[in-house]
Amino acid sequence: MNGLSTRDVARWSGATYRQLDHWDREDVLTPSVRRTIGSGLPRVYDPVDAALAAVCADLSTLHASLDVMRAVVDRLRMLDVWPDTITVGVDGRIGDLPGWTVPAAARLAATATLYAVAC
DSSP: OOSBOHHHHHHHHSOOHHHHHHHHHTTSSOOSSBOOOSSSSOOBBOHHHHHHHHHHHHHHHTTOOHHHHHHHHHHHHHOSSOOSEEEEOTTSOBSSSSSEEEEOHHHHHHHHHHHHHHO
8 A cells, every 4th residue: 555654754744653643543633545443554644644744743842732733634634735834823723823833835845755755
């Protein structure tokens, strides 16, 4: 099955294996290609998932809650083109408001480049 392993996503995004596992179990960031069911089948991610993992890793270092991360992931999945940066309020809203600013488009571009080189 084509896609990125959890190890690849962790290495490229800056998230740990444990964070990726936790985010999947809490429905923050689920792999688009294949979720694990029990043990034995590894998760398989696509490049957008890896970019979203990088955004979540950025938010995690800012101590954002899982609800905030979930809102950001859901919003970015709906967009055709990611903005250069996103500002996230502590309540999870995205837009021009006080809050955290994290790169978005750069994460997606870097992940797509790394994925192209790997495949």
